[in-house]
Amino acid sequence: MLVEMALYGGLAPAAVAAALVWLVLRVAGPNSTHAGHCGAALALTGGLLTGCFLQDVTPWRPDRSWNWLPYVAIMAAVAELLITLIPLPALVRWTVRLGLVVLAAWLLVPTLQETAPHLWFWRTAVGGAMVTTWCSLAVSAPRLQGACLLVLLAVIVLAAAGVLEFAGFLKLVLAAGSLAAALIGIALVTWWRSASGVGSGVTPGIALLLPGLMCNGYFYRGDPGLPVASVVLVTLAPIVLALTGLAVQGLPSRIGRTVLLLVATLAPVGIALFLAIQAGGHE
Secondary structure (H helix, E strand, O other): OHHHHHHHHHHHHHHHHHHHHHHHHHHHOOOOHHHHHHHHHHHHHHHHHHHHHHOOOOOOOOOOHHHHHHHHHHHHHHHHHHHHHOOOOHHHHHHHHHHHHHHHHHHHOOOOOOOHHHHHHHHHHHHHHHHHHHHHHHHHHHHOOHHHHHHHHHHHHHHHHHHHHHHOOHHHHHHHHHHHHHHHHHHHHHHHHOOOOHHHHHHHHHHHHHHHHHHHHHHOOOOOOOOHHHHHHHHHHHHHHHHHHHHHHHOOOHHHHHHHHHHHHHHHHHHHHHHHHHHHHOO
16 A cells, blocks of 8 residues: 555656656756746646546546546646746736636535535635735745745645645545655756746646645545644645745845745644644544
């Protein structure tokens, strides 16, 4: 079981993601920002789909909200390709993004007895988290070193997998693990090729998928004691990371900037995992 998870949920998604981004950069050149955007968007989706397919995470015909995660990933990649390759006015670009957020929140928020009385509230909350994550990462990603940002995002997604494990939802743990592996694969190629634009390329996927994963993990949780704070903290972690990345740009010390980025990443997810462990320990 563990060997299959490592192979199908780790090595395979990372290899597919690395191959896809390498191929795009090979054709267009590592200095092409557009190539970095497109390659990273395709690679993130390709890695996630690989892990979901090999581990039979979701059915091809969705019958629950979390089954839409691979399709939302595909839509995010297609939107990023269109926005990157077609010269559209800023208003049109953000209209496409907002439309995608509305659709993703509609699909990924489950309609259950727990959510039905306040369904619009939950869709608005999840959609708001998606928009805020997208905007903050879109602004900060071009200013941060691509490989570093990708590794920190992978840490956040792995922490999400840890919280989902305490939620008792193995399928979403596998999906989150595949997403983190894809980020690692992209990061390795980014570091090796000194590519630009990759951070912006993964932004749509992370912005839509992470809130969707955490929302479904909470409402489909097997452990009723899972703290909502753990879910919220993991969801907000990329925003904290992005805002910290903007704040530390003026610091002259590269080591100081790196330390602050690490703290901004590890603090919220560390608290989230601690709360989830404490809640699990009281059973």
